[in-house]
Amino acid sequence: MSQNQTVIPQEFNLPAGVRPVTGLDGIPCLELATQMTTLYWQTYGEQSRFFQALIEGRLIGAKCPQCQMVLVPPMTWNCPDCGFTDMEEVVLPHHGLLAATAPITIFPPAGQHGNAPYARGYVDVAVDVAKASFLPARLITTTGLPRPGIFVKGVKLKLVFKDEREGRITDIFWVPWDEIPEGLRDIEPLLASQLQFEDPKPPVIKRPFEEVFTAVRDLAVKAVRSPRAVENLKAVGTRRIGVWVGGGEFTLSIQNGCLEVKRVSDPGVDFVIQADDPNVFLKWANGGSLSDPAAEGSLWLPNTEAFGILPALDRVPRSVRRDEGEGKLSPES
Ligand SMILES: [Zn+2]
Numbered sequence: 001m002s003q004n005q006t007v008i009p010q011e012f013n014l015p016a017g018v019r020p021v022t023g024l025d026g027i028p029c030l031e032l033a034t035q036m037t038t039l040y041w042q043t044y045g046e047q048s049r050f051f052q053a054l055i056e057g058r059l060i061g062a063k064c065p066q067c068q069m070v071l072v073p074p075m076t077w078n079c080p081d082c083g084f085t086d087m088e089e090v091v092l093p094h095h096g097l098l099a100a101t102a103p104i105t106i107f108p109p110a111g112q113h114g115n116a117p118y119a120r121g122y123v124d125v126a127v128d129v130a131k132a133s134f135l136p137a138r139l140i141t142t143t144g145l146p147r148p149g150i151f152v153k154g155v156k157l158k159l160v161f162k163d164e165r166e167g168r169i170t171d172i173f174w175v176p177w178d179e180i181p182e183g184l185r186d187i188e189p190l191l192a193s194q195l196q197f198e199d200p201k202p203p204v205i206k207r208p209f210e211e212v213f214t215a216v217r218d219l220a221v222k223a224v225r226s227p228r229a230v231e232n233l234k235a236v237g238t239r240r241i242g243v244w245v246g247g248g249e250f251t252l253s254i255q256n257g258c259l260e261v262k263r264v265s266d267p268g269v270d271f272v273i274q275a276d277d278p279n280v281f282l283k284w285a286n287g288g289s290l291s292d293p294a295a296e297g298s299l300w301l302p303n304t305e306a307f308g309i310l311p312a313l314d315r316v317p318r319s320v321r322r323d324e325g326e327g328k329l330s331p332e333s
Pocket residue numbers: 064065066067068069079080081082
């Protein structure tokens with residue numbers, strides 16, 4: 001290309017301006033000179049080295065020998081802070097820290113159609129230097145879709161390369177370090193095919209009822225061995241209480257100072273007490289009170305007789321704890 005030749009020759013350009021014209025229908029209009037976008041090859045220019053490195057499975061940045069600033073990607077190889085001094089290529093680690101909690105959008109960027117929800121953030125890879133740019137990053141989890149709580153500020157991330165690379169920023173993405181199996185963490189470059197993204201393991205669903213039932217049953221087992229708790233329960237007499245809580249039902253059977261917990265709701269109970277939140281009984285088993293939630297209303301009771309036995313039940317976990325602390329629990333049978 002000769003020095004004065006432009007991409008579009010001068011004679012192709014229209015004079016800037018607006019002019020009157022008559023349409024084919026004979027109606028006068030105005031038209032303006034404008035241009036049309038065309039298809040073209042765009043050079044990466046100075047950034048070519050960065051994208052070539054991605055193809056090779058490396059992550060590089062530009063480092064200023066004077067101020068030590070690291071640019072990644074290197075949008076320039078001449079430090080803007082030091083009179084455009086030449087910057088040096090620096091090989092960067094394949095891990096970094098998320099610079100800010102990443103937004104998750106249901107509108108993925110152009111070219112990422114179908115990849116919603118989409119998590120995008122900025123990774124601090126040159127953490128050792130005082131001045132560094134953050135690398136724009138696509139964030140992917142092996143645990144299913146991206147969700148709030150995974151890509152939070154400061155979380156450590158591992159750089160992963162697509163197996164097939166062509167020299168685009170989409171050749172790489174980042175996965176939480178904790179999700180990378182230990183044997184793969186030091187591999188550089190780590191390839192996407194080395195990780196398991198299909199069939200993520202579903203998270204464990206918390207089942208508060210099971211936890212509550214276990215705690216109450218454990219309390220009953222110890223209460224039998226606690227002389228103080230046996231005395232508390234003797235004061236109750238013989239009672240069978242149905243307990244209905246969110247998530248399940250059980251029965252408290254009290255007889256001769258002995259507390260028994262059955263998983264099923266016994267149809268022959270004296271009365272039923274209810275709480276939406278099963279944790280009312282977890283707190284009780286851990287030394288709390290049933291009288292308090294009854295007074296507040298989070299524990300429903302049918303009558304004053306039911307309320308009358310709560311003080312004795314309140315003492316049971318405390319008595320167990322005292323006898324346990326003093327070594328007075330009878331041996332396990
Ligand atoms: Zn500099």
